[in-house]
Amino acid sequence: MKKSFKQRTTYYYIASFLVIALVTFVVYSSLPLTKSSSSPGSVVFFKEKVVPILEDRCAVSCHGIPEDTYQNFMEKDEVNGKSLYFPVGRDGKISRNEQSLTWAFQAATGHSPFSRQSDHSLNQSEHRIDYAEPAHFSTLLRVPLVEDLGGLPHMGMDLFYSTEDSDYQTLQEWVTLEISEHPAKQPTLSKPARFFRDNILGVMSRNGCFLSSCHGPDVFNDLKLRPPLPVANPADGHLAGYSTAMVLAARAAVLGNVARFANLGGSLERSRLILKNLPISEGGVHQRGGNNQFFSSMKDQDVQQILAWLQLEQERVASKLTSGGKAIPANDLGRLQGVLFIRGPRHMPRKFFDLDTYWPGSDIYMLRLANGESLENTQEKPINLTKILHPEGLAEFQSFDVRYDGKAVVLAMRTRSDKGFRLYELILGDDPEQPVKSFTQLSYASARQVDGTLIQHIDPLYIPGPHDTKGNALDDVGVAFASNEAGAYAASDTWGLLGEADGGTLKDLIDRQRTEAPGSLEGRRVAFVDGPNKGQWRRIVRHEVNKKPGNGSRLVLDSPLSTAPDRRSVYVIEKLQSDNRSAFDIWTLVPQPNDARAAFDNTRRRFTFSNAQERRPTMRTSGEVMFTTVRNIGYQGDRPVFNGAIFRSHAGGFDYHIQGGNRSRYPLFVDSREMPSGLEVRTVLDPRNYWGGSLVLVDHGLGVNIEPDNPVDNHPFTFDDGMDKTFTYISPPRYLPAQLPLFQELGDQGITHTGLSPGGAFRDPYPLPNGGILTAHTANPINHLDQEADPDWDIYRLDFSTALQSEDGRSTGDIRRVPVTAVSSDAAEYSPRPLVVRLKEKSHTHQKFISTGNLSEPVDDFGVKRMPAGTPAEIEAYDYPLLQSFLTNFAPLGAKDFHLRKGNPAGHVTPEDQVFHFIRVIMDIPEERSNLQPATTKQGEQDPFATRIGLGVHTRKVIIAEVPLEKDGSFYAQVPPNVPLILQGLNRHRMALHSINRWFFLQPGEKLTFSIPRSIFPLRCAGCHGSLTGQPADSLGPPDLVSAASQVMATWNPLTKQRRLPAAMGLKSSDYIGVDFKADVQPILNNKCVTCHGGDKLEAGLDLSDRATSFFNVAYESLHRLAEPGSGNFAAKKYLNEREGLAIESPLIARLAGHSLQAKGEETHLSNAPHPATTPVTAEELLTLTRWIDLGASFQGGRP
Known part of the structure; x- marks a missing residue:
């Protein structure tokens, strides 16, 4: 028989076999395989006819574990316990003793006694046998079947190419018998689920959603769908290819298994699942598969069907919402009821990481709309909510958030310069004469650290609480916030002013993105670190505005260069002093107003441990907390890398991971908030700024962002940005920009992220349920770096006239700036928040625990599962050479360098001294304030970043371990929890060839995984990251099936079929290596x-x-x-x-x-x-x- 496409392209997909035991069938955990069993027919059939098939097709090759180690193997690892493994004897056969047969039976049915409870329980369609459906729907039969006949991805390739195969028919006969002896009742479908089944599945099928290359189980995006089974008789209709469990799984996926695709908390028309499939001219959002082949407009019949379904889903969700144990009116969901904001003095210069300067005179105000009013036509006046908190004098309010039900506010306030911010909660009432029913202080601490640093609790954010797992009780909340209470200090500004030239002559340099005020850079030295003049340095004798064309800078040099600068020229202007400040981490607490102090003491948990700056938490609809993280260590490629990217973490600080903004030309990304469309709006700024920045629109789903004029990447320029000529795309570009400025950055009305900004500035963006954005904006020209500026911040609403993006994807759509005049005054208004009932984000998020050492069950700790304090953590890296190649060359351009002797993507042979042999795990030592005070030298030139620690930009570190790198590029190591870590790839002499110069950390008992095997890269990653060779044709093609189907060498012993122990296991702190x-x-x-x-x-x-x-x-x-x-x-x-x-x-x-x-x-x-x-x-x-x-x-x- 001709082999299918799947056999040629299917790769390792172990998730197909991961299952959770059905609670209703736990009887199998102790079921003896005898004729006296309660299910003799199925058991005897399994023993006599199924076991030989498993031995022949499965057990020896992939799924067999020696019977004398089987129980230990299955109990040792949560993944093992949920996977399909059989106990086998030395002959490779399943032993016929009762215990081995019982285990084999349990594994085949999916009722393993070794499966441990997980937050990510798989849905009904992923159990090996679906007892509520005909046998052919069970994954035990679908996984080994060829895709053309309804098969699912299988790490061992296709086993059955026809349902007429005698072995397949025997398995099907057994599954049918097993179902008949334990029939399960099909779940009753709700009205929205029935509408989805009867109307939406057909829309999805017609539009190709189930194609494996678009939204199949293997795609690298958040919408993964399992295709329906082929329908042999067309008269049965397409729904015959779906089981009830498959219908429910597809519905959940389309609503959003990770982040939301449906905007049920607001305008349904703004839902991602609609906008991603509309033409841009009709208001759509760019998608990688194009936008013109799906729906014609919002009036399209398919769109109207989806909207009708979403209306049912919205009504279902709204009917379940409560606050204080009482139902919330259904029509309150998503209805804008007002706006809250801070009003304060106009002159409050503050750098992003400066919280010590005290600027009293602010308060939080609320504008509540009357019925039928809008922000444009309201006659209401703002009410001061917080004057009752400081009756004896002025106060300063740093930030606040509004609870999901719109009935409470959490805020950061201080009333004296010698005390830091603390958190408070206001309970709102309906009486305009008494808008605050009560207030409670939520956080407590001493005024200062031992070294005199003010202790701050800032950036409060409501997060889902620990008790309500379904997201219905909108008053069950926790609070995330930023605090410097851990006591460390960290670098809080750039080490140099990095730039990429746009041209020049032998005596000057022109950079249109260099926006500092004229004259401000005169006298400073500039070094060229890449391009024609690499290695040369000059002094700037004149700094003037570049007038041809637009804004930017012209830097006149003290002596001629050897070559005129061009767009390959990367330079660094010296910084004259360091800026080390108190470091903030993200923390959480669970408020309990009846005993707030005890709640703070008992529920406060430190969320991050990076010894860096982490600020401004926000929520992603996936349930992850996002925040700004500056976790740089030093230079890369002679470039000073300072990058405040957006990171995200699951509940409790698990799976600390990049969300976006890494290696960008913008130093800081702040306030990343998810819009109804799934895109994010962010503020970008420079840490030197005193006054806000500019706004960008980000589509995380478009993958790696390629920025023109980005001096941090390793490419001289990425694509023509229209500076010198204009051209038109005949077809859409392969890589769409994932990040777009909301407003033009160049020209007389440009809005810049730093320096001179002719068009004013923005700060504090917050999406509205209808797709607009509330933000603070000052419209007059401003110099972000001028401490004496006096901007007049006002509240604006940004409305997109049509689409969020332009047709070519290289700019945003038309945006209207609508001032909210009802809240304007002579003072500054900023930090707007809508008063609206909104849905909670997912409350239970992913956590991976270690497979060795302490195997006690994680315990619930105020809604987060945790291992005991001090439990070691583990790192599993499946392919470090591949990982470092991304971090070195993250853009989808050029060949990746694996530092392998042989086997590099471009075919070159690496010199032996540049080949990876070891991995060094390094821990940072938290630095006290005194250690980071400036230090001077007796000889040579004074390093502006010298501290008591040393001459340079580094802090103290110790080596936890240096572990071997396996031949397949994998390593596996035990590490301490709750400490900042980095990794270095070493050569045979243990010299670092590469450093992952970004701190990361693990929680107690956490297992952190890095990278994927390079064998599956073409299928999983090349679409966003480009091919490994740099040749577009190599982005496609089958994965290496043999490699992909293997366990990595660092974790798996193929001879004993046992999991290896991690390197560095059992090390104590006294075993670590320090060098003084x-x-x-x-x-x-x-x-x-x-x-x-x-x-x-x-x-x-x-x-x-x-x-x-x-x-x-x-x-x-x-x-x-x-x-x-x-x-x-x-x-x-x-x-x-x-x-x-x-x-x-x-x-x-x-x-x-x-x-x-x-x-x-x-x-x-x-x-x-x-x-x-x-x-x-x-x-x-x-x-x-x-x-x-x-x-x-x-x-x-x-x-x-």
Whole structure:
């Protein structure tokens, strides 16, 4: 028989076999396989006829586990316990003893006694046998079947190419018998579910939604659908291909299993599932599959059917909503009842990470609309809600949020300059004369840390509470907030002003995105780090506005360059001082007004542990908390990387993951909020700003964003941005921009994210249920960097006239700015929030727990499942070479470099010293305020970022472990929880070739997975990230089925068919490795170097003596000297690559090792022999020096 397309393309899909035991059938956990059993027919049939098929088709090749280790194997890992494994003897057969046959029977039916409860229980259609439907719907029969006949993805490829196969018919006969002996009643479909079945499934089928390449089980998007079974007799109708469970599963998927596709809390027409399928000219939202082949307009009959269904779903949801135990009127859902905002002084300059400056005089106001009124025609006046909180004087209100039911407000307030913000909750009433029924303080802390830092509780956000798992009780809430109570300090501004030129001459540089005020950069040095003038530096003698064309800067240099700058030229302008501030983390609490202090003490939990800046939490409809995270460590590619991206995390801080904004030209992304369409609106700004920024529209579903004029990426420019010529697409571009400015950034009316902004500025965007956006806007020109500016913030509503995006996808649609004049005054109004009843986000979110060590069940901790404190965590990386290739070259352009000896995507052979052999797991040491105070040196040029820790940008770190990297690129390691971690890929000499220079962390008992095997990359990832070779044709094609069907080497022993234990298991903190310059490095220098490089004898002018200086010693300061004195380019030090923390690129290590490695400019100075020649450093000493540099070449080292 001719093999199907699926056999050629199906890849590893273990999720097909993951199941949760049916509670109603737990009898199988103890069912003996004898004729006296309650189900003798099925059991005997299974033993006599099914077991031989399983042995022949399944057990030996993929699903067999040695019977003497079977129970331990199944109990040891949650995934194992839910997967299809059979106990087999040494002959590869399922033993005929009662226990083994019982286990095999339980595995085949899906009633495993080893399955542990999970928050992500699979739906009915994913059980191996569906007892409420005919046998052919059961996944036990569908998974091994070819796709053409209704099969599902199978890691072991297709086993049956015809339903006439005798083995298939035997299995079907057994499943039919098993169902007949344990028939289950089909669930009763609700009215919306029946409408979905009878009307919407046909719409989906006609429009190709079930195609495997669009929304099949394997696609890399949030809408995954299982296709219906083929219908042999057309007279039966297409619904014959769906079981009831499949109908319910498809309905849940279309409503949104992850994020919402249906805007049931507002305008149904704004739902993502509609807009993604409309032409852009009709208000649609771009999708990767195109927009013109589905619905013609909102009047399309299919659209009207969907809207009718969504109306039923909306009515169902609204009828269940409660507050205080009472039903909420159904018509209140999504109805705008008013707006709340902060009114305060106009002059309140504040950098994003500066919370200490006290600006009293603000309050929270509420404008409540009368029946039938809108924001445009209301006659009501705003009411001060918070004056009752500070009767003795003025106060400052930092931020607030409105509860889901619109009946409470959580806020951050302070009343004195010597005390920080604390959280309070207001309960709102209906009486306009007494709008606040009561108020409660929710958070408590000492005024200051021991070091004098004010303790702050800010950015409060309501999140789903611990008691209501269905999302109906809108007053059951928790609160997420940001706080610096952990006490660490962190870098809070860029290390240099990074830019990408647009042109210039030998004596000047033009950059249209350089928007600082004229003259503000004069006297500073600029270093070229990429492009024609790479390695050169100059001083800026004149800084003026670039007038041809539009805005931006022209930087006149003190001497000619060797080549005129072009759009490949990446440069860094020096920063003159550091900005280390108190670091904020995300925390949560569960308010209990009757005993608020006890609730705070008992329910407060730290959510993040990155030793970085994390601010402004928001909610994604998936139930994940999103927030701004600055977690940078150093430079990359000689570029100072400062990136406040949007990260997200599941309940309790699990699965800390990037949401968007990584490696962007915008330094900070703030207030990322999901709109009804599924797109997100964000504020972008610079940490130097005092006054807001600009707004961008983001479609997370479009994958990697490619930004023109982005100096952080590794591409000189990405596509023509219309600066020099205009062209028209004949067909849509392959990669649509995932991020668009809401308003033009260039020109006389441009709105910029920093510097001079002729068109004003924005802040605090908040989506409305009808698809609009509430925001604060100042319309007059402003300089974001001018502390003396006096912007007049007012509340505006942004309405999209037609579509959110333009036809070509390269700009937003037309936007109307509508001022909310009813709340305007001579003061500043900002932080608007709609007063509206809104739906809660998902309350139960994904958590993965470790498979070794403490196997106790996670316990409920105020709505979050947790392992006991101190339980080790685990990292499983399926393909580190693939992972690092993304982080190095994240755009879908060019070939990826795996650092493999052979097997690189472009076919080149990597030199042995650049091949990955180990992974180093590194932990950061939280830094106190005193350690990050500025430090000066006695010699060389003063590093503006020098602190008591060392000369450079790094903090103290320790090595937890260095673990082998397996041949398939995988590694598996046990790590401590609740600490910031990074990873480095090492060569055979344990020199770092690459660092994941972004902190991450794990909760107690959490299992964090990285990457996917490269064998399944073409099918899963190439659509967004481009092909591994850089050739578009290689984006398609079958995966490597053999590799994809294998467990990775780090976690799986194929000989014993057992899971391996993690590396570094059982390590204690005393086993960690720290490198201190004075204690570990200086002794090596004293023993091997000072004879020639100390005292009166200073060969090469290098003094490595241990004489103390003000903060360090002579040797340390000597090793940190610049390669070119006076350049100010601290990314180019003479002996060390400190900024990137790479010993392999450090001339010192090259000289000692006797070969160049990757040290720049050292080839002509080496004798290909270790140095010093008479007594070269030992391998252990070289490793100490290597680790010292790889950890950041600090003076103070982290000590275990």
